[in-house]
Amino acid sequence: SQTIHQWPATLVQPVGSPLSLECTVEGTSNPNLYWYRQAAGRGLQLLFYSVGIGQISSEVPQNLSASRPQDRQFILSSKKLLLSDSGFYLCAWSVLSGGYNEQFFGPGTRLTVL
Amino acid sequence: RKEVEQDPGPFNVPEGATVAFNCTYSNSASQSFFWYRQDCRKEPKLLMSVYSSGNEDGRFTAQLNRASQYISLLIRDSKLSDSATYLCVVNKGDAGGTSYGKLTFGQGTILTVHP
Numbered sequence: 001s002q003t004i005h006q007w008p009a010t011l012v013q014p015v016g017s018p019l020s021l022e023c024t025v026e027g028t029s030n031p032n033l034y035w036y037r038q039a040a041g042r043g044l045q046l047l048f049y050s051v052g053i054g055q056i057s058s059e060v061p062q063n064l065s066a067s068r069p070q071d072r073q074f075i076l077s078s079k080k081l082l083l084s085d086s087g088f089y090l091c092a093w094s095v096l097s098g099g100y101n102e103q104f105f106g107p108g109t110r111l112t113v114l
Numbered sequence: 115r116k117e118v119e120q121d122p123g124p125f126n127v128p129e130g131a132t133v134a135f136n137c138t139y140s141n142s143a144s145q146s147f148f149w150y151r152q153d154c155r156k157e158p159k160l161l162m163s164v165y166s167s168g169n170e171d172g173r174f175t176a177q178l179n180r181a182s183q184y185i186s187l188l189i190r191d192s193k194l195s196d197s198a199t200y201l202c203v204v205n206k207g208d209a210g211g212t213s214y215g216k217l218t219f220g221q222g223t224i225l226t227v228h229p
Contacts, residue, residue: 032215044158044201044219059216090157094215100146101205101215105157 002027006091006106013113019064019078021109023091026072031093033074034103035066038088050074086113115140120202120220127227131192135223137185137202147178148203149187152222158201161187192227199224 003026013019025031035047046059048066056066063082067075074091088110094103120137127133139147147164162169164176164185175188185202202220 034215034217043221044217046216046218049216088155096215100163102148102160102163103215103217104160108157110155 002093002104004091004093004104004106006089006109008109009107010110011112013081013111015083015113016080019076019081019085019111021076021089021091021111023074023076023106024072025074025093028072028093028095030071031095032101033068034092034094035074035076036090036092036105038090040087044090048076081113083113086111116220117141117206117218118202118204118220120200120223122221122223124224124226127192127225129192129194129227129229131227132188132190133192133225134189135187135200135202135225137187137220139183139185139202139204139218141204141206142180142183144183144204144206146205147176147185148205148217149174149176149185150201150203150219151198152201153198158219161200189225192225194227194229197225197227 005024032051034049036044038044048058050056050068053068064078088108090108091106092103094101118139149161150158151161152158162171162176164178168177173190177186199222201222204218
């Protein structure tokens with residue numbers, strides 16, 4: 001069965017510090033991978049998606065970047081965090097099946113920028 | 115207008131009640147539809163995909179009306195464990211019909227089931 005891991009689970013960082021969040025998927029090959037952010041009291045917003053190694057598409061302009069160095073690894077980074085980067089960061093994977101692209105989420109990283 | 119709109123609730127219902135959630139979407143080119151549930155401070159979990167003919171999974175029934183751009187979720191015989199936020203989710207695909215699974219989430223409807 002497929003599993004998705006994210007770490008760390010929680011993170012408190014000062015403004016201006018760098019960020020690296022990691023996501024790995026097991027039990028599937030060539031998945032689509034996604035990074036979402038959920039700010040407090042708000043809906044999920046798609047940040048990046050990737051259909052393959054080294055292929056990254058950004059959905060919104062922001063202070064963050066993403067990379068996919070391996071098929072089942074997706075990394076979210078920032079060189080200098082802003083207060084507005086605080087939120088719940090969720091990684092998801094999907095495989096197209098029968099025309100439906102069902103997505104499955106990791107446990108998330110709760111980031112607080114102070 | 116938001117791409118996906120839901121009544122935020124909260125809905126407070128007794129155990130055993132039937133409750134219905136509605137959702138509308140603005141992009142007529144949307145291709146696939148889902149309901150997720152999210153428990154407090156947890157990740158969203160797929161509850162069910164919504165098919166054109168409507169579908170049922172135990173106590174849960176989902177309906178899709180493409181003409182009205184409307185999706186619904188019906189929960190029968192509510193349980194305490196059904197308390198969560200229910201997210202209506204739409205995949206609009208890309209120009210040319212390619213779908214990379216870029217989902218748009220509604221704000222969610224909060225459900226509380228009480229004894």
